[in-house]
Amino acid sequence: MSVGGVALERSGAAALLLVGALATALVCQRAGAACGAAAARERQLDRVQALLAPGRDRRAGLPDLGEFDGLFAGQRLAWRRAGPGLVLWLEPLPTGGAP
Amino acid sequence: MKPGAGPVRLPWRWLFDSPLVLAAWAAAALCCFAAVRFVAAVRAAERARQRAGTVLAQVAAEAAALEVAGVSARRLPFAMSMGGVQVRVEAAGSGLLLTANPRGSEARQFRSARLPGAASAAFGEPLTVARPEPDFAAQLPAIDAAAVATAWAAEALPWFRRDVGVALLHFDAGTEADDFVFDPGLSQLGLPATVDLVVVPGNLWVEPGRAPLRLPLERDLTVVVRGNLYVGRSLAIDGPGRLVFASTTCAGGAGFVDRDGNGRWSAGEPTCEGLPFRGRHEGAGNVHLGLPGHGPALEVAAGLVVAGQLHLRCSARVAGPVVLAHAPHDLAGPPARLRATGDRLFVPDREVVPGFLSEGAPRAGLLLPVPGPSVVAERPLYPAAPAR
Numbered sequence: 001m002s003v004g005g006v007a008l009e010r011s012g013a014a015a016l017l018l019v020g021a022l023a024t025a026l027v028c029q030r031a032g033a034a035c036g037a038a039a040a041r042e043r044q045l046d047r048v049q050a051l052l053a054p055g056r057d058r059r060a061g062l063p064d065l066g067e068f069d070g071l072f073a074g075q076r077l078a079w080r081r082a083g084p085g086l087v088l089w090l091e092p093l094p095t096g097g098a099p
Numbered sequence: 100m101k102p103g104a105g106p107v108r109l110p111w112r113w114l115f116d117s118p119l120v121l122a123a124w125a126a127a128a129l130c131c132f133a134a135v136r137f138v139a140a141v142r143a144a145e146r147a148r149q150r151a152g153t154v155l156a157q158v159a160a161e162a163a164a165l166e167v168a169g170v171s172a173r174r175l176p177f178a179m180s181m182g183g184v185q186v187r188v189e190a191a192g193s194g195l196l197l198t199a200n201p202r203g204s205e206a207r208q209f210r211s212a213r214l215p216g217a218a219s220a221a222f223g224e225p226l227t228v229a230r231p232e233p234d235f236a237a238q239l240p241a242i243d244a245a246a247v248a249t250a251w252a253a254e255a256l257p258w259f260r261r262d263v264g265v266a267l268l269h270f271d272a273g274t275e276a277d278d279f280v281f282d283p284g285l286s287q288l289g290l291p292a293t294v295d296l297v298v299v300p301g302n303l304w305v306e307p308g309r310a311p312l313r314l315p316l317e318r319d320l321t322v323v324v325r326g327n328l329y330v331g332r333s334l335a336i337d338g339p340g341r342l343v344f345a346s347t348t349c350a351g352g353a354g355f356v357d358r359d360g361n362g363r364w365s366a367g368e369p370t371c372e373g374l375p376f377r378g379r380h381e382g383a384g385n386v387h388l389g390l391p392g393h394g395p396a397l398e399v400a401a402g403l404v405v406a407g408q409l410h411l412r413c414s415a416r417v418a419g420p421v422v423l424a425h426a427p428h429d430l431a432g433p434p435a436r437l438r439a440t441g442d443r444l445f446v447p448d449r450e451v452v453p454g455f456l457s458e459g460a461p462r463a464g465l466l467l468p469v470p471g472p473s474v475v476a477e478r479p480l481y482p483a484a485p486a487r
Contacts, residue, residue, distance in 0.1 A: 009117060009118055009119045010118050010119075012119050012122075013117075013118035013119045013121065013122035013123075014122070016119070016122040016123060016125075016126050017122045017125055017126060019126070020122075020125065020126030020129040020130065021129060023129070023130075023133065024129040024130070024132060024133040027133035027134075027136060027137055028132075028133060028136050030140070031133075031136035031137050031139065031140035032136070032140075034140035034141075034143065034144055035139065035140050035143045037144075038140070038143035038144045038146065038147040039143070039147075041147045041151065042146075042147050042150060045147070045150050045151060045154045048154050048158070049154060049157070052154075052157060052158065052161055054446045054448060054449040054465055071151070072151060072154075072155050072182060072183075073183070074183075075182040075183070077158070080162075082162060082165040082166055082168075085165070085448055087161060087162045087165045088158050088161065088162065089162055089181065089182075090155075090158060090159065090162075090181050090182025090183075090184070091182065092182070
C-alpha cells in the first residue's frame with residue numbers, strides 16, 4: 001500500500017473510532033438519564049404505595065402530595081374524605097397537561 | 100477454473116492487521132455497549148410505566164372501595180371514573196370484585212371483603228392497658244357472644260386434647276376446671292378451612308419444651324379460653340394467619356392476682372373485679388407467661404386479650420396485640436419484662452378479628468390483587484392426584 005493509502009486508512013480508522021465513541025457517549029448519556037428518571041419514578045411510586053397502605057398512622061398529620069404532581073399523566077393526588085377515613089384521590093392538574 | 104488457481108484464502112491476520120479493521124471492531128464493540136445501555140433504559144422505563152399503571156389502578160380501586168362501603172349490595176355493580184381510570188365494582192360472593200382500567204394500560208382486578216364495621220382500635224396497637232376507672236371491662240374489645248355460642252369447641256378439633264395430669268406437673272393443687280393442651284402432632288393436623296374461632300371450655304396449656312410450639316395457620320384464628328391460659332414455651336406461627344388468645348372470666352371463676360404464685364387463690368389475694376373471690380380455685384381469665392421452673396424467656400407470636408390478670412414468670416416478647424384489663428403482675432425473681440413488638444397487628448379500620456364485635460359503619464376490607472390471566476392460565480385444571 002502506498003504512503004497516501006496508509007495515511008488515508010489511518011485517518012479513516014481514527015474518524016470511525018471518533019464517531020463511534022461520540023455516538024456511544026451520547027446514547028449512554030441519554031440511557032443513563034432515562035434510567036435515572038425511571039428509578040426516580042419508581043421511588044415516587046414506592047412512596048405512593050406507602051401512603052396507600054391501610055393502617056398507616058396519620059396522627060402525625062397528612063403528608064404533602066405536591067411531589068407527586070404529574071407522576072400519573074396529567075394528574076395530581078389529593079386527600080379526600082370517603083366513608084370512615086381519608087383516601088387518595090386523583091384530580092387533573094390545573095395546567096391540564098403532563099409535565 | 101484456471102489451472103493452478105486454488106480457493107481464496109482468508110488469513111486470520113486480516114481481521115486485525117489493518118487500523119481500519121481494528122477501528123471497525125472497536126466501533127462495533129462500542130455500538131454493542133450502547134445498544135445494551137439503550138435496551139436497559141427502555142426496559143427500566145417500561146417497568147416504571149407498568150408499575151405506574153398498577154399503582155394508578157390501586158389508587159382508583161381503593162377510592163372506589165371506600166366509596167361503595169355504605170352502598171347496599173342491590174345497587175351493585177357500581178362504576179366510577181377517576182383520573183382517567185374506569186373502576187367497576189361488582190358483588191362477588193360476600194365480598195367485592197373491583198376492576199380498574201387505567202387508560203393506556205391493562206385492567207387490574209382486586210378483591211375486598213365487605214365488613215360490618217371496624218375492629219377494636221386495640222387490635223392495631225402493640226399494648227393496651229385498660230384504665231381502672233370507670234369500667235375497665237368496657238374498654239376491652241367486646242367478644243361476640245353469638246359467634247362464640249356457635250364456635251368450634253376445642254374437643255371437636257384434632258389440635259387440642261384434654262389432659263388430666265398437666266396441671267399437677269406444675270402446681271401442687273392442680274386445677275379444678277378441665278385442662279386442654281395442644282396436640283404434639285398438630286403441625287401435621289390442619290384445621291378445617293372454616294375454623295376461625297375456637298372455644299376452650301377450661302384451661303389451655305402450652306406445655307414447656309425445648310423448641311417453640313409451631314402452629315400452622317393459613318387464616319386468622321381466635322381461641323377463646325374460658326379459664327386460664329398457661330404458656331410454658333415460645334410459640335411460633337407458620338403461615339400468614341394471626342392468632343389471638345382471649346381469656347375470659349366466667350360464672351365458674353374470677354380473675355385474681357396470684358401474689359404467691361402457687362396457681363390458686365389464697366387468702367388476701369385481690370380479685371380483678373374487687374369482689375370476694377368465688378368459683379374454681381385457679382380462677383379464670385388469667386394468663387401465665389412462663390411456668391414454675393421453666394424457660395428464661397418467651398417469644399409468643401400471638402395476640403393476648405386478658406380479661407383477668409397477666410402474670411409474668413419470665414420476660415416475654417409478644418408479637419400480636421396485647422390488651423390487658425390490668426397491669427401485669429411480676430412473679431419472676433429478677434424483674435421480668437413484657438415487650439409488645441407489634442409485629443403481627445391488625446388493621447382495625449379495614450379488618451375484623453374473628454370472635455369480636457365490630458364497631459362503626461360497614462366498610463370495605465383490605466384490597467387483595469387478583470392474579471392476572473397469565474397466572475390463572477398456569478393453574479392446573481385438575482389437582483394432581485396421589486399415585487396409587
